[in-house]
Amino acid sequence: DIQMTQSPSSLSASVGDRVTITCQASQDISNYLNWYQQKPGKAPKLLIYDASNLVTGVPSRFSGSGSETDFTFTISSLQPEDIATYYCQQYDNLPYTFGQGTKLEIK
Amino acid sequence: EVQLVESGGGLVQPGGSLRLSCAASGFTFSSYWMTWVRQAPGKGLEWVANIKQDGSEKYYVDSVKGRFTISRDNAKNSLYLQMNSLRAEDTAVYYCARDRGQVDYWGQGTLVTVSS
Secondary structure, three states: OOOEEEEOOEEEEOOOOOEEEEEEEOOOOOOOEEEEEEOOOOOOEEEEEOOOEEOOOOOOOEEEEEEOOEEEEEEOOOOHHHOEEEEEEEOOOOOOEEOOOEEEEEO | OOEEEEEOOEEEOOOOOEEEEEEEEOOOHHHOEEEEEEEOOOOOEEEEEEEOOOOOOEEEOHHHOOOEEEEEEHHHOEEEEEEOOOOHHHOEEEEEEEEEOEEEEEOOOEEEEEOO
16 A cells, blocks of 8 residues: 655644645655645545645645655645645555645644 | 535444445536545544446455445435444544545545444
8 A cells, every 4th residue: 555654743833824744655656646624523625636736716825746756735825714634645546545634723 | 516415324333234325416426436535533534445437346445345345326326335344443434525536525424433
């Protein structure tokens, strides 16, 4: 199985800060990498697919980049409503695997 | 509007069985792979199984192989997960989701608790 190593596991930042989360795959997954946001008690929401494509309707402050094994998720200017846990997920090979999550908090 | 509504969760004893259902609407159900993802309390996301549009291909995470069976009824726009020989570690919220590689629509989840 492909292992997805996400870091950091938690992050505290101020409103307006630039926030970056990384995800490393245990093998080359090309760009088959998605990012999800999950708020407490809610289902995950797809934000970015194929490493860098923003889902329609998702604010442009969210972005993704990377390929092969190294990927980055960025919030350019943190907003209070962005408080959530974020997950990466690969779909190059089954089983799909997720990173362990990054819990984002407001400082 | 795409909607996925799970049902069938509840409390079950270890070794017991449960069948989850997912009613889909707002899209052409028979045109999409569908998937189940679970989340243990306070933990991360774990992909469980998925099924091809016509049900001809099914895949499972190793930890549920031989115990869980995914199926679908395209005439009823419904997805199912038959769970047998349940263990405490299967306790989780189970999400039904549309699968395009990217899991783009999710249900609200149904809680399965395996405990004596």
